[in-house]
Amino acid sequence: MRGHGQGRGTVGELGEFGLIRELTSRLTTTPAVRVGPGDDAAVLSAPDRRVVASTDVLIEGRHFRRDWSTAYDVGRKSAAQNLADIAAMGAVPTALLLGLVVPADLLVTWPAELMDGLRDECQVAGAAVVGGDVVRGDAITLAITALGDMQGHEPVTRAGARPGDVVAVTGWLGWSAAGHAVLARGFRSPRAFVEAHRRPEPPYQAGPAAAGLGATSMTDVSDGLLADLGHVAEAGKVRIDIRTAALDVPGQMADIGKAVGVDPLQWVLTGGEDHAIVATFPPHVKLPARWRVVGEVQAPSAAAQVTVDGEPWRGAAGWDHFGG
Ligand SMILES: Nc1ncnc2c1ncn2[C@@H]1O[C@H](COP(=O)(O)OP(=O)(O)O)[C@@H](O)[C@H]1O
Ligand SMILES: Cc1ncc(C[n+]2csc(CCOP(=O)(O)OP(=O)(O)O)c2C)c(N)n1
Ligand SMILES: [Mg+2]
Structure with missing residues (x-):
């Protein structure tokens, strides 16, 4: 797969169609892809007939830094x-489309390796990159659209949590934020946390599995557990209480916290980008071992919608692009 664009100079020298050829030549496909990249649009099969769609924009400096992450890592992460x-709706991801803005003086190896990362992460989730667009611009910008298929499950929205439900998490919490803290202070280790920041590992299969188990609400943790549960509480018109004793603060994370003067619980509660999946389940549901019960859904009250050990959380609940 590798090698096509190596040593071929800049994006500007290669030109728009050379770049598209370079990028699409690296892709792999799946049986769901009826028409792949190269035509006016891609065509996918949608066995369930309900297509799940989501989009996110990522820009250099705000979502990633080229001195912190390789192009391949940026691809995996985005x-x-x-x-x-898609998984957090209870669906199985099928396809990804990439809108890519790059400056003309960027070496071709960067978008080429970005595409390798996108392709490989899609493969982990069972999906494929099926199309995109390239445009010249000043700042590297990615606009990514993901599609999925419900495969017979009912969509699990943010709105269905009911008082008495348990709140359960699967995946990592706080690792990416701890890695970010390390990188932001100019360090490159401990590696496990830096790697978690560069290359999150969302538990994709847990999404459809949770739908099958009868989850009443679900979301992935992109901005922070408290922030994302805030959306769940608001949408369901309920209160959610998190028990800190149920959260895992690894010893090494506590060590980083001590070294940089941050309470590591803050990373676990408000750090985003690990893309853990948090869901609410009726209390009688027997949860597989991968789920950790971290709190409960309560009737709404005048107090904060998400509480920590019964108290309002003082401080930011998570990442806000327009926050202070
Ligand atoms: N510019 C926009 N136009 C329409 N819908 C938007 C826009 N920005 C965000 N949304 C919608 O608001 C919801 C919350 O967005 P966001 O917080 O970015 O979710 P996520 O963390 O899942 O990416 C999503 O359903 C998203 O589609
Ligand atoms: C250079 C750099 N600075 C800061 C961050 C931290 N950061 C950027 S975006 C974000 C939250 C998730 O991104 P967003 O665009 O809000 O995704 P969405 O919630 O829409 O999925 C975080 C924690 C980072 N990853 N890289
Ligand atoms: Mg978004």
Whole structure:
């Protein structure tokens, strides 16, 4: 797969159609793809007849830095962010489309390796890159659209949590934020956390599995557990209480916290980008071991909609692009 564009210079030298050829030549396909890249549009089969769709924009400096992450890692991460949204509806991801803005003086190897990362993360989730667009611009920008299929499950929205439900999480919490804290201070280790920031591992299969188990609401944690549960509480008109004793703060994360002067619980509660999946389930549901019960859904009250050990959380609940 590799090698086509290596040493071929810049995007500007290659030209629009050379770049598209370079990018699409790296892709793999799946049986769901009836018409892949190269035509006016892609055609996908949709066995369930309900297509799940989500889009996210990522820009250099705000979502990733080229001195922190390789192009391949940016590809893995930006695909993961979008595919996790599909899984969090209870669906199986099928396809990804990439709108790509790059400056003309960028080496071709960067978008080429980005595409390798997108392709490989799609493969993890069972999907394929089926199309996109390339445009010249000043700042590297990715606009990614992910599609999925419900495969017979009912969509699990953010709105269905009911008082008495348990709140359960699967996947990592706080690892990406701890890695970000390390990178932001100019360090490159501990590697496990830096790698978690560069390349999150969303538990894709848990999304459809949760739908099958009878989850009443579900979302992926992109902005932070408290922030994303805030959307669930608001949509369901309920209160959610998180028990910190149920959360895992690994020893090494606590060490980083000490070194940089941050309470590691803050990373676990408000750090985004690990793309864990958090869902609410009726209390009688027997949850497989991968789910950790971290709180419960309560009747609405005048107090904050998401509480931590019964108290309002003081401070930011998570990432906000327009926050202070
Ligand atoms: N510019 C927009 N136009 C229409 N809908 C939007 C826009 N921005 C966000 N939304 C919708 O608002 C909801 C929340 O968005 P967001 O917080 O980005 O979700 P996520 O974390 O799942 O990416 C999503 O359903 C998204 O489609
Ligand atoms: C250079 C850099 N600075 C800061 C961050 C942290 N960060 C950027 S976006 C984000 C939250 C998730 O992104 P968003 O665009 O809100 O995704 P969505 O919730 O729409 O899926 C976080 C924690 C980062 N990943 N890289
Ligand atoms: Mg979004």
